[in-house]
Amino acid sequence: MKWYSTEPSQGKVDYSVPDAMLQFAKKNNVLVRGHNVFWDDPKHQQGWINSLSPTDLSKATTDRINSVISRYRRQVICWDVNENLHINFFESKLGQNASAVFYNLAQKFDGTWTLFLNEYNTIEDARDGDSTPAKYLQKLRDIKAFPGNRNLKLGIGLESHFSSAAPNLAYMRASIDTLAATNFPIWLTEVYVQRGPYQSSAGRTDGNGFFEASLSHGLYCVKIHHPSAKNSSLVQKLNVVSSTGAANQTVLIGFAA
Structure with missing residues (x-):
């Protein structure tokens, strides 16, 4: 019009x-x-x-x-x-x-x-x-x-x-x-x-099986590999939201043995 x-x-x-x-x-x-x-x-x-x-x-x-x-x-x-x-x-x-x-x-x-x-x-x-x-x-x-x-x-x-x-x-x-x-x-x-650029990062868990990351709000795919076992790849989806209005959230992800 x-x-x-x-x-x-x-x-x-x-x-x-x-x-x-x-x-x-x-x-x-x-x-x-x-x-x-x-x-x-x-x-x-x-x-x-x-x-x-x-x-x-x-x-x-x-x-x-x-x-x-x-x-x-x-x-x-x-x-x-x-x-x-x-x-x-x-x-x-x-x-x-x-x-x-x-x-x-x-x-x-x-x-x-x-x-x-x-x-x-x-x-x-x-x-x-x-x-x-x-x-x-x-x-x-x-x-x-x-x-x-x-x-x-x-x-x-x-x-x-x-x-x-x-x-x-x-x-x-x-x-x-x-x-x-x-x-x-x-x-x-x-x-x-606007769709943000695709970003990826990798790291190892600590001795207790936890991985800490600072993530902005949104949906994430977390791909998990066991360091020694074969065919152990696992993908989990993670939704990061804020209750405080902060731009980034510190996320602690735990993996069971």
Whole structure:
């Protein structure tokens, strides 16, 4: 549904791909989110948009909202209206209230469903200063403060793109608690976790048959060999979890003789 894929050339709107995807979803009883109306990243704007004057761009964005929401109204369960904590293409062209205007218009075209701000790294990465919970909430307040937006049905979309590194669970909990204080619905919208590189290590048990290892959270296969017996290989699966939020856990594995 993204604008760059449905209107690559000005005035030539083609919804054939999202139409087909929606038909597939309906056939398989899959609920669909409206993703998305806008994406503020300048790298993902059509060439023709960059050439528009502010007046013409304002009209084009209004037409876009009307077009996509009118077509899929009552076929999706919510809308991702914009993603712009890290980037501000439309604000740079239309002024700081650009997003607030988008939400205002989206509500008028479809006031039934929740309108989400969708962003990444708000819970994934504490080092990202652009999308902290505080900045996320300030953006929502700015949107709500715009005339006519007081009663918007807003939602919090957390993309949740996790790396293969162990997540900072304490930061995640604190961030979600902060966001939950708004009483807005919170959805994890694009969850994926990068698969970590395959790692292996080997060692010998001590005299009592124990082997100590520091392991991050996850599933492991432990292959056991008796040093002298033939055909004695044994594979056991091990799931390492944390009750403290620590990145690594010290695991003591015991082997019976």
